[in-house]
Amino acid sequence: MHIPDGFLSTPVWATLDVVSAPAVAWVARRAQRDTQDNRIPLLGVMGAFVFAAQMVNFPVGPGTSGHLVGGALLTVVLGPAAASLVLTAILVLQALIFQDGGVLALGANVFNMALAGVAAAYLANRLWAHASRSVAIFAAGALSVMTSACLALGQLLISGVPMTGGVLWASLGLFLISAIMEGAITVAAVRAIERLNPAWITPQPATSRAVAAVAMAALVLVVGGTLIASAAPDGIQRLTMQGVDSVGWRARTMAGLVGIAMIFALCYLGGKLKSRRRSA
Amino acid sequence: MHHLVIDRWSRGSSSLHQRDPRAKLAALLVFLVVLSTTRPGAQWAFVAYAVLLILTANLARLPILGLASRAALVLPFSATFALLTWWSGDSLRALALAEKSFLSGTAALLLVGTTPLTGWTAALESWRVPRMLILVIQFVYRYLFVIAEQVQRMRWAALCRGPKQRGFRLAAGLVGVLFARSWQRADGIYHAMLARGFRGRFVPAPPAPFRSSDALFLSTCLAGCLAIRMLL
Amino acid sequence: MSRVIQIAGLRYRYPDGTQALDGIDFHLNSGESVALFGANGSGKTTFVLHLNGLLRGEGSIEICGMRLADGTLEQIRSKVGVVFQDSDEQLFMPTVLEDVAFGPLNLGLSPDDALTRARTVLKRVGMAHAFERAPYHLSAGEKKRVAIAGVLAMDPEILVLDEPTTFLDPPTRRDLLSLLRSLPQAKVVVTHDANLARALTSRAVFFDQGRITGQGDVIEIIQRFHWEYS
Numbered sequence: 018m019h020i021p022d023g024f025l026s027t028p029v030w031a032t033l034d035v036v037s038a039p040a041v042a043w044v045a046r047r048a049q050r051d052t053q054d055n056r057i058p059l060l061g062v063m064g065a066f067v068f069a070a071q072m073v074n075f076p077v078g079p080g081t082s083g084h085l086v087g088g089a090l091l092t093v094v095l096g097p098a099a100a101s102l103v104l105t106a107i108l109v110l111q112a113l114i115f116q117d118g119g120v121l122a123l124g125a126n127v128f129n130m131a132l133a134g135v136a137a138a139y140l141a142n143r144l145w146a147h148a149s150r151s152v153a154i155f156a157a158g159a160l161s162v163m164t165s166a167c168l169a170l171g172q173l174l175i176s177g178v179p180m181t182g183g184v185l186w187a188s189l190g191l192f193l194i195s196a197i198m199e200g201a202i203t204v205a206a207v208r209a210i211e212r213l214n215p216a217w218i219t220p221q222p223a224t225s226r227a228v229a230a231v232a233m234a235a236l237v238l239v240v241g242g243t244l245i246a247s248a249a250p251d252g253i254q255r256l257t258m259q260g261v262d263s264v265g266w267r268a269r270t271m272a273g274l275v276g277i278a279m280i281f282a283l284c285y286l287g288g289k290l291k292s293r294r295r296s297a
Numbered sequence: 298m299h300h301l302v303i304d305r306w307s308r309g310s311s312s313l314h315q316r317d318p319r320a321k322l323a324a325l326l327v328f329l330v331v332l333s334t335t336r337p338g339a340q341w342a343f344v345a346y347a348v349l350l351i352l353t354a355n356l357a358r359l360p361i362l363g364l365a366s367r368a369a370l371v372l373p374f375s376a377t378f379a380l381l382t383w384w385s386g387d388s389l390r391a392l393a394l395a396e397k398s399f400l401s402g403t404a405a406l407l408l409v410g411t412t413p414l415t416g417w418t419a420a421l422e423s424w425r426v427p428r429m430l431i432l433v434i435q436f437v438y439r440y441l442f443v444i445a446e447q448v449q450r451m452r453w454a455a456l457c458r459g460p461k462q463r464g465f466r467l468a469a470g471l472v473g474v475l476f477a478r479s480w481q482r483a484d485g486i487y488h489a490m491l492a493r494g495f496r497g498r499f500v501p502a503p504p505a506p507f508r509s510s511d512a513l514f515l516s517t518c519l520a521g522c523l524a525i526r527m528l529l
Numbered sequence: 530m531s532r533v534i535q536i537a538g539l540r541y542r543y544p545d546g547t548q549a550l551d552g553i554d555f556h557l558n559s560g561e562s563v564a565l566f567g568a569n570g571s572g573k574t575t576f577v578l579h580l581n582g583l584l585r586g587e588g589s590i591e592i593c594g595m596r597l598a599d600g601t602l603e604q605i606r607s608k609v610g611v612v613f614q615d616s617d618e619q620l621f622m623p624t625v626l627e628d629v630a631f632g633p634l635n636l637g638l639s640p641d642d643a644l645t646r647a648r649t650v651l652k653r654v655g656m657a658h659a660f661e662r663a664p665y666h667l668s669a670g671e672k673k674r675v676a677i678a679g680v681l682a683m684d685p686e687i688l689v690l691d692e693p694t695t696f697l698d699p700p701t702r703r704d705l706l707s708l709l710r711s712l713p714q715a716k717v718v719v720t721h722d723a724n725l726a727r728a729l730t731s732r733a734v735f736f737d738q739g740r741i742t743g744q745g746d747v748i749e750i751i752q753r754f755h756w757e758y759s
Contacts, residue, residue: 021371023397024378027334045427057429057499058486058621061436062444066479068437069444070472073452076464085472094476106433110441113409113417114300116370116402121329178378178394179385205465209473217480304663413661415623435623442665443617485618488583492611493683494603494635502627502640 018162018169019111019126022119026176033172034124040132041105047098060095064103067091075202083198088130088165089138089157090203094210096219097139104131125172134165137236143229145284151204156284158203159196163277164240166192171243193276200280241274299367300442306359306410313357317511318416319423319504324518325408329401331522337393342529343400349521350403357411364410368402375399414438423504432499444479451475531559533593533608533687533715534580541575541586549575550586551739557687562716564726564747566756567736573719574614576736577689580717581609593686607636610680610714614691616672620664625656625675628664632683650682651675654708670701674708681712688714694722723757 025033052060067087074082091100108126111117118126138157145153170188174180180188211218307314313321328346335342354361375398383391408417414435422431451471534557541550550572557563565573578584580592582602590597592605613619622628626647633643651657654674664672673693680688693709694702706728709716720726726733726747733750735743743750751757 021375021398022329022333022401023375023394030333041430042427045429049429057432058436058490059480059483060433062440062479062483062486064433064437065440065444066476068441069448070475072445072448073468073471073475074464075468082464102430102433103437106430106437109430109434110438113405114303114438116367116405119329119398119401120325120405121333121401173378179382179387181381181385184381202469205469206472206476209469210476213473213477214480217476304666308661413623415627436621439621439623439664440617482615482618485613485615486621488578489611489613489619489621490631491583492581492606492613493632493679494606495631496603496635500634500640 018130018166019108019118020122020129020169020172022121024119024176024178025122025125025172029172029176030119030121030125032124033128034121037124037127037132041101041127044098044101044105044132048102051096051098056099060099060103061106063091063095064107067103068107070206075198075205077198077201083195083202085202085206086158086162086195086199088134088161089142089154089199090206092135092138092157092161093142093154093203093207093218097135100138101131101135104135125169129165129168129172133168133236133239134161136232137161137164140229140233140236141284144226144233147226151208152284154204154207155200156280157200159200159280159284160277162199163192163196163280164236166195167240167276168243171240171246175243175246189276193279196276196280197283237274237277240277244274302363302367303406303409304413307413307416309358309411311356311358311411313353313514314411316411316514317505317507318412318420319507320511320515321408321412322417322420324515325404327519328404328522331526332397332400332404335393335397335526337387337389339529340392342525343393343396345525345529346400346522349525350400350407353407357407359407359410364403364406368399368406371398371402419502419504422501428499428501440482444475444482447478448475531594532556532591533559534717535589535591536579537589539576539579539586539588539590541579541584549739550579553588553739553741555734555741557715557717559686560713560715561732562718562730564730564733564750565717565719565736566721566726566733566750566754571736572739573736574691577611577691577717577719580687580689581606581611607683608685609687609689610683610685611689612673612676612680612691612693614693614695616669616676617664619676619679620667620672623663624660625651625662625664625667626660628675629679629682632679636683646682647678650678653681654678668701669696670698670704673697673705677708686714687717688712689717689719691719692721693718694720694725721756723751726751 048060067085067090070085070087073085075084076082088100088104091103094100095103105127108118108123108131112120112123112126138161141156141160142153145156170192207218328349332346335346351361354364372395375395379391379395382388382394418431418434422428448471451474455467455471534555536553536555539550539553539555540548543549553572553576555576565576567573575584579586579590582597582605593608595601595605597605620628622631626644629647629651630640630643633646634640638646648657648660651660654677656671656674656678659667659671659675664675667675677688690709693705697705702722702725706725709729716730718726718730730747733745733747734741735750735754735756743753745753
């Protein structure tokens with residue numbers, strides 16, 4: 018999900034750099050305001066923790082294992098501004114030192130993972146917190162991964178990186194699986210942490226549900242819009258001129274949105290089940 | 298390990314190591330922008346960029362093979378897309394994808410291989426990157442290896458106690474304990490900071506002056522990159 | 530001989546309700562070294578965190594004649610240097626030199642003066658070769674020296690060391706001991722290491738469940754409480 022340099026076209030990476038820079042400045046100011054000064058070492062240590070926790074294998078089946086990505090976990094523990102800041106720091110280190118993600122592409126990666134991904138996690142948590150904590154946290158994990166992955170895919174497509182229908186469906190399918198795994202792993206991790214000390218998980222966020230719902234809808238539109246916009250005329254033309262079976266922009270967008278909708282549905286049903294069980 | 302090697306490289310004493318981090322960071326950005334905007338058909342330009350990087354690596358007295366093998370970490374990802382692009386008939390673009398991502402990676406490595414973390418974060422800060430972000434980057438880096446080592450030890454301890462039964466729950470428990478220890482570590486750090494008089498402000502070190510040798514280095518890089526871009 | 534630490538009736542209760550310290554009276558004379566013994570959880574570290582105001586309990590604490598209060602915290606923290614048990618938590622800056630300069634910078638020295646003082650102190654503890662090293666790469670013994678340097682750079686009158694020899698091999702312990710013996714400051718040493726206590730301190734205090742149940746000559750206290758395991 019970390020986009021290297023050389024993949025995005027100049028207008029795409031340049032725009033995202035220009036968009037992300039002031040957003041990060043805003044996030045830094047917000048984090049500073051919300052953070053008592055003892056939290057700077059906490060943010061750093063939590064960043065290092067996430068980095069290290071990504072090394073832990075979560076077996077999910079014979080021969081398969083998943084790993085924590087950590088965006089949703091950070092959001093639930095530190096709050097969205099601090100989580101965004103920590104993720105940005107991690108992305109900078111990954112780009113320069115660990116060769117994971119490009120330097121010019123930092124704007125894009127930060128936008129996808131540290132900004133949109135955290136926003137998705139925060140909003141999802143807010144939307145479902147009333148129903149069940151586990152569903153809320155699952156949604157936070159799953160939607161943050163799905164959002165950042167779909168945005169990355171859209172940016173690559175807009176840049177003209179060609180993808181056949183098969184590859185596209187496979188990618189979206191992979192995203193969905195990763196999203197579900199992240200949801201499950203985040204829930205398990207948060208439960209384990211709460212058992213040790215419930216105070217570490219920040220309580221119910223203060224945004225009203227209505228605002229959260231609108232914000233979530235806006236986010237989905239952004240993701241959907243990116244996928245739609247990736248139907249840049251020259252991109253389609255190049256593919257059709259070379260006779261490759263191109264997937265229409267409608268199908269692509271539908272696939273991305275269907276993935277997100279499936280996760281919504283899962284969470285909605287999960288939430289309803291939990292509420293019913295509770296009131297029974 | 299990867300980051301330890303880079304850390305070691307960054308403490309060298311070549312003339313490139315001694316250049317101002319701001320000059321090196323600016324040179325990297327110039328190179329990356331020029332590289333990124335090079336059209337896929339200009340194969341000779343890519344060769345010239347590679348030569349430029351090799352010369353820089355020599356100046357920095359860094360091992361070319363070591364640099365190349367680390368930059369090659371990006372290749373599995375970009376090679377996949379390169380293959381897809383080749384398949385769809387755009388072979389020039391396919392090659393360009395692989396070349397651009399590889400050369401970008403090498404250039405970034407040249408920066409961090411000749412500049413310790415404090416150097417390039419100071420350069421970022423002088424370019425108005427928010428102080429809070431800089432501090433978090435430094436703290437993450439500082440504790441990255443400590444906590445990673447902890448994870449390693451905990452995994453070994455868990456493995457010693459038998460095969461991977463209930464692997465998922467074990468992993469969750471491990472992450473939970475790691476979190477708890479990390480949080481306590483953060484408390485300990487805060488106490489240590491208070492004990493040495495911390496009052497909420499990290500005092501930044503004043504930047505070293507930009508010397509003429511740094512300006513010369515930067516202008517040479519700029520000239521070289523632009524020449525390649527426009528002529529080849 | 531003046532008293533650099535004078536504590537009367539110190540009480541502290543944890544947020545969960547446990548009484549961690551239950552009426553502690555303690556004193557330390559200028560230049561004197563005292564060992565703190567006691568089982569894990571007996572309150573030694575909690576006590577030590579009160580000496581520079583990291584924890585605030587009831588009772589009176591006087592450091593170098595100053596009453597511990599919000600207004601005097603800054604000065605007291607420059608007089609009481611605490612070397613924590615975990616060196617990784619203590620060395621939090623990216624390089625050794627920056628870490629040791631952290632204290633002086635907070636005291637208000639200019640960056641140049643702070644760095645000069647840091648270099649001087651690092652030479653004093655035998656770590657002059659490590660200015661630009663990252664703390665991660667140092668051995669346990671080297672980290673402990675740098676931690677001590679970081680504290681010495683604030684020019685304290687009292688050194689508090691929390692289990693300084695944990696994780697150190699015998700030769701390193703020897704080196705650390707000789708360094709500590711060469712420092713003129715008064716010392717409070719929390720330790721399980723009877724050898725260190727015998728070699729470094731003259732008096733010992735025994736903690737048990739938040740109270741002091743024994744005080745006296747260090748050798749006598751070690752014998753009385755069987756504070757050696759062989």
